Amino acid sequence: MKIVFIGTPDYVVPILQLLHKKFRENNNSESGVVAVLTQTPKPSGRDKKISYSAVDTWAYTHKIPIYFNPLDIIKDNVKADVGVLASYGGLLPKDLITYFPKGILVIHPSLLPQFRWSSPVPAAIITNTNPTGVSIIKMDDKFDHGPVVTQFKEDVTKDDTYGSLRDRLFEKSAEVLVQMLPAYLSGKINPKAQDDSNASFANMIKKDDAFIPPKILSAALLGKISKTKWPIPFIKVKGAVYNLQPTTYNLSQFIRAMQPWPIAWTTVKIKGEEKKLKILSSTQVPLEPKSDDLQPGTYNLQLNLVQLEGKNPVTWEQFKQGYPKLKLV
Template identity: 30%
Template sequence: MGSDPSPARIIFGGSPDFAVPCLAALADSRHDVVAVLTQPDRPAGRGRKLSAGPVKQFAIARGIDVLQPTTLSEAATQDALRTLRPDLMLIVAYGLLLPPAVLEIPRAGCINVHASLLPRWRGAAPIQAAILAGDEVSGVSIMRMEAGLDTGPVYATRKLTIAATETADSLHDRLAALGAELLTEVLDGILAGTVVATPQNHDAANYAGRISKTDAVIDWHRSANQIDRQVRAYRSWPVAETLLDGKRTRCWAAAPVRESASLDEPSGAPGRVIGVASDGIDVMTGDGVLRLTEIQMPGKQRMAAAQFANGYPVDGKLLGQ
C-alpha cells in the first residue's frame, strides 16, 4: 500500500463476511488497525446462542481489539473512539449509522467501501438491486462519508461485468474481493491527499432499500426474465418462494427457457405448470416460460425440481395458491 514510512492509525467498522476481505487487506498492510467496530453478537443456529459475526471472528484471530456498541450516538462511545486517536475510519457494511460527531473524529475523515458504482444503487441492498434490475455492469466505490446516505464524494471506482447467470452470492464474493483490491491501491493516496474525491451526480442517484421476506414472493404475472432475476437476487436470503398446493415452496434456482417441455405451444394462466423436463419444472409466466430447477418444500431438503416431480405430481397445477 505504498512506501510512506508513517503508518496510519485506522478504526475499521464492518459486520458481515462482505467486510472481511477489506479488513484482511488492512490488517496485512503497514497501517495500524487500532480497533474494529462491529455489531453486537446475535443469536444463530438451532440453539439460538449468541454468535460472533465474521468480522469479529477475524479480528479476534488477528489480535485486534473489538468494540461492539449498540449505537454510536452515545457520548461515552464517541469519547472511547477519540481516545484511539484515529487518522481514518474505514467502514464496510457496518450496519450502524455514523452521526456527524463520529464522522469528525478521524483526522482524514471516514471512508466507505460500497458495493455499487455510485450514485447508482445507494442504500442497503445494492447487490440484489443490480441483479433485479438486469444491470450488466456493477462494481465498487470508495467514498468519503458524510451525513447523507451514500451521498459523499467518490475517491475511486472499479467495474466488473455481471454474468447472465449471476446470483447475489457470487456477485457478493466478487465485489468483496474487488473492494479489497481497490482499497489496497488507493488507501495511501487518500491518506496523503493525493487521491481526490469527486462529487456524485445526485440527479442520477437511485436507491436499493432494505429487503423484506415479502419481496421474495413470486408474482407469476411477471415475465420469466424478471422472475429469474428475482430467484438469483434472493438466492441467499430471503429465497424466492411460491405456493404449491398451499405450501410455501422455496425456489432456489430457475432459468427462462425457449423450448418448453410442454407438448403444445406454451400457454395457460401465469403460474400454471405446463410440463416437466429432464432438468426441471416448466411454469407459465406473464411473458414466457420459467423452468424451476431446484426447489424446497417445507421441512424438506433442497432438491432438483425434476427429481421432486418424479414423486410429487405437479403437471397442470397452479402455483401461487
C-alpha cells in the same frame, strides 16, 4: 498509517485482512488496523448460543481491539487517520463521522448514485444493470450520499447470484482500496460530489420481497409472459417503485438475485392447503413454438431445485412426481 475498520459479515473480512497485511509495519500494533467496530454479539439459533461476527472473530484472533459501541472509540481516544466502513449494519453517530482526520471511507457495491441504501447487489441483477461496480465514498451525514473518492466497474455474469457477485465486488474492492489509500491520505485525491438527480435506491430486502406471484411463474414455465404487474418494492428508480417485466429471463435473474437470502418463493396448493415453495435454482430452456402465441426463440423457465416448507430440497421433477395434483396459487 492507522485505520479503524468498521464492518461485520464474513464477506468483508478480505478487506480487513488486506489492510492489516499492507499497512501493519514490522508487526507494530500502532500501525495498520488499530481497532475494529462491529455489531454486538447476539444469541442465535434454537439454542440461543452467542454468535460473534466474522470481523469480531478475526480481530480477536489477531489481537486487535474490538469495539461494539461507536462512541467508545472516541471515549478511549483511539488514534487513527481514517475509518474504513464495509457492511457494518448500523448507523454511526455524527461525532464518529467527523472524529477521524481523514473521515470515514465507505465501500458501497454499486456505481453511486445508482442504488443507494442496503441492497444494491440484488438490485443490479434484477434490473439487468451491467456493468455494476463499487464506489468508495467519504461518509457524510446522509446515507450513501458522500463524495466519491474512486469507483471501478465489474461485469455481472450470466450465472451470478447475489452472493457470488457481492463476494467478488468486496474482494476486488480490497485491492482498489489499499492502492488508493496512500494517495487519498496525502491529499492527492479530490472526492467528487454525487449527482443526486440520478440517484436510485435499493432498500433492505424483506422475505416478502422474494415472492413470485404464481400467475407469473405459471406463465414462465410455459414460455409465456404474464400480464400480471410485478412491482419490486425495495427498488426505487426516479422516485417510483420499479416494475419488473415478467419475462423468463427476468424471472431467472430474480431467482439468482435472491440467493443466498432471502430465497425466491411462491405458493402452491397441496390437498387444498396453501403452502410456501422456495425456488432454489432455475434455468432457461429454448422452447420450440407449438402455438400462435409462442414466438421462435422463446424460452421457458425450468425449475431445478425447490423446497416445500417443512421439507428437504428436491428436484422439480421429484417434486412434481410427489405431488401430481400440484397447483400454483
